[in-house]
Amino acid sequence: METVCHVITKLELGGAQEVALYAVSHLDRKKFRPLLVTGPGGLLTDEAKTLPGVDVHVLSSLARHVHVLADLAAFVELIRLFRRLHPTIVHTHSSKAGILGRWAAWCARVPVIIHTIHGYGITPAQPPWLRRTLILLERMTGWITTHWIAVAQADVEKGIEWRLFNRTQASVVRPGIDPHPFQTGIDAMTRDALRAQFGVGPADYLVGTVACLKPQKAPEDFVAVAKQVCETVPNARFALIGDGDLRPKIESLIEVNGLHARLHLAGWRRDIPTVMKIFDAFLLTSHWEGLPRVLLEARAIGLPVVATKVGGVEEAIVQGRHGWLSNAGDIAGLSAHVIRVLKSRDGQPQGRSQPVEALPKEFLLEEMVKQYEFLYDRFVDDRRGGKAPRSVWSASHP
Template sequence: MDTVCHVITQLELGGAQEVALHTVSHLDPTWFTPILVTGPGGLLTEEARQISRVQVAMIPALARAINPVRDAAALIALVRFFRHCRPTIVHTHSSKAGILGRWAAWIAGVPVIVHTVHGYGVTPAQSRWLQWALVRLERFTGWITTHWIAVSESDVRKGREWKLFGENISLIRPGIDPQPFRQDVGRGARERIRREWGMQPNEWLVGSVACLKPQKAPEDFVTVARAVCAAMPTTRFVLIGDGELRSAVESRIREAGLENRIHLAGWRRDIPDVMRAMDVFLLTSHWEGLPRVILEARASGLPIVASDVGGTVDALKGYQQARVARVGDVDGLSKELINTVDQLISSLPDRPQPGEFPREFHIDEMVRSCEMLYGELIQKWQIHAHRRPDKTLRSELNSRH
């Protein structure tokens, strides 16, 4: 049985965290022993600890903020942990854990090192010199990376442009379980949730689910809401999430005079019910890997208006109820949103119904693809190390999937 360590900086609510958590909790226990390595804090930490078959290892020094002393301590702690548990595979997620985790695995002699790109840590919000330095750090770390996983075609293209990898790259989508989003909560439950947010029966609700941080551009959400509310007084907006920009968003709402039109709901865990209470989903992100929340909105059958960022177009391929605008184009997003609500009004009383959900975005397909990749990488390592390849693992995974 092979030990697989998934490493992520912090178990906050987010797509990368949910992907890592679901993967470790659903790997075939007859072939893999999963360990989740993370830093302290994060709303998903307790949920992870409740999974009986997954060991959660806490590295106190592992944190998102860059701190040379603390980062060095995290690197040393990771090396010690890997030497102790002797994993066959270390699989890292996110930028900080991706750099520290891969170098710690290499120093500890871990034979297979995998990294998933959930959107690169190189962002438009950074200075040019910092972007230059981060690309070269990723390229340097790529030398010790056995295999890369990308969640979107755009990340594959960008990685090739930056010369991060050659052929050692796989496209594995960050899947979801669509079933909870396709179950109608019923009119009573839908109206109850809408009343919580001050909705009137004849109003249209535009919503989003996002951490309030620069990546998600929540201030653009407010700007779009101001334009749409001015043109369509029967619209209201709800933003599910919290984060570092909450105060700035609240100030922007007050400046726009939209205190009664935009509701900041904080974090909620009943996202399938929340989605069914919305009429339109809005994504204003400035950079992404592949936003799983778009998949959730699609599974719910919601009309979607989104910025054309990262893997958004991948997630919306073949979906007829989607409109996109350029990243940061609040006028374009506002126009597309007004057109979408107009279309909903003209189609009353019918509500859009979910269509067929693409198989490649199912969460069990994501886990299956990871297991198959692990099997291939382990077999290659065994051959390279002049060990007898475990053909049983590969054949069993093939037959099971």
């Protein structure tokens, strides 16, 4: 049995975190012993500790924000942990855990080092000097990486452009979802009660999103779109499910724009599949992405989507079929698409407005785990056969 250790910076509510949790809890126990390493304070940490058969290690020094001393302490803790647990595979997620975890695994002589790109931590919001530094750091870390996994083909192309890896060193494995909770019905009483919680009347339209309140998701743009749409569609209402560092700013924008009766800031909720079923449209205003699982969830419900053309969004949403796409920051374009969707409802809010298509197999959680296991088997078999798994370093230093 091979030990597989997944490392992620923080188990907050998010796509990368849910992918990591599902992976460690569904790996074939006849072949793999799963471990999970994370930093403290995540909303999903307690849930992770209850997963049967999964050893969870919380490192107090592993945190998202850059802090030299804490990062050095986390690096040393990771090396010691890997030397004690002897994993065959270390599989990292997220930027901080990806850098510290891969170098710690290399120092601990872990045979197979894999990293999943859930969208890059190198973003348009960063100054050019920082972007160049981070690209160089990722390129150097690529030297010791056995294999890269990307959630979107767009991330593979970006990695090749930045010379992080070549095409043979990366695979696309989609961040799958379980569509069943999103496809079960919701009774009228539950729907009406939830909509009332959000300040939505029977004749109102509800446009919603599920997103962390951070620069990546551009919640300011969500507020701006809400303002423009409400000027044209007076019975439009908006709901933002999520929380984060930008909450005070978003609360202020809601007040300044006079939207307190039209935009409900709901915070995090654990009944997302139920809440999304009361939406009439789904709006995602992100400025950068990997491949947002929430768009797959909206597709599973049959919600029309309005989103920005960033990262792998166009690999999940086909323009004119599943929804409508605009450039990041295009408030007028996003607003026009939302208005189009709402007016197409012909005064009939509450309910699906388009047929529900079965999601392709590549977007299902079970397929994601199968592809992970296929890659693990491939590199473990190489090791058993006396063939060292090849990283960029080993490829260039025979």
